[in-house]
Amino acid sequence: MTPSTPIRGATVDIGPARADEHDRIGRLTAGVYTAEGFASPDYAQQLADVAGRADRAELLVARDGDGRVVGSVALALTDDFGQVTEADDEAAFRMLVVDPAARGQGLGEALVQACLDRARAAGKRRMLLSTSPEMTTAHRIYERLGFTRLPERDWSPVPGIDLRVYAREL
Template sequence: MTVLVRAAVPGDFAEIARVSVAAYEADGQLPGKHGYERKLTDVPARAAAGELLVAVDAAGSVLGSVTFVLPGSPYAQLAGPGEAEFRMLAVDPAAQGRGAGAALVTACLDRAAAAGCAGVVICVRSFSAPAQRLYARFGFTRLPDRDWSPAPDVDLLALRLALPVAARQPSSIME
């Protein structure tokens, strides 16, 4: 299956909201009253806070999405100086296993390297084995000292991937 990652446009927002909720529900991440579904469906806020990316198939159908942010963004939970972060990576349950998640991670890593970041940090639910396997394949490792809990019964594991120096591009070039 061909997967293309591109910047999301407003015409994608309703489908991004649907896919995000479906993916989080399928993974068991939305029960309870912590209100995360509202954040997932507030796609305009996500787009305004960072770079909202979509994975699409050859027909242009949205397979998944992710929000890429730098430190200082209202959506940055872990990113410190020299780090990028991505949030809310979600792939439609009907499209999982076809490479959309990996394509979105790769796009975020490419953006972080282009911004000159030394690493990328993310959070993952403690019980989300599929997400943990995906990130482990890329080489993300645990940062137990940065694990946290934004709400009762919501335990987030912090993960980080150091970017090779050769991959990083300076965020500005001085002439």
């Protein structure tokens, strides 16, 4: 776990998720994505399956001053879980979420930065992510952190769902 970090007036810990936090991460991720119109019922089940992705990705969480999980992201360093990597020196992250009650404090950026730091330390040269066109708030975070569109890697996991790919050199 990283030491407590002040982020826009709040103190948070960014670090690996514990198994006892999986239920909270699943409820938070599926709940937010569903409430904001970003998840079909099938995808909501995948979002809730934290144990399933913990086997394929490094789960990072943001914990508030009370130790409560207020954000999460799945970092894929060695697996195709990111679904957009094409080379061993690429990493990806997915399922970034911040509790709506904790937004505006920089938690999304802090989680992305933790992914970038871990990927760089693992010797990766590029970070990738895919996002729906409607996730405009997330796009602003990614662009602020130096990500640019990589349209040649755009893809559709299922018919009718088109995802945009962003990349950043590390």
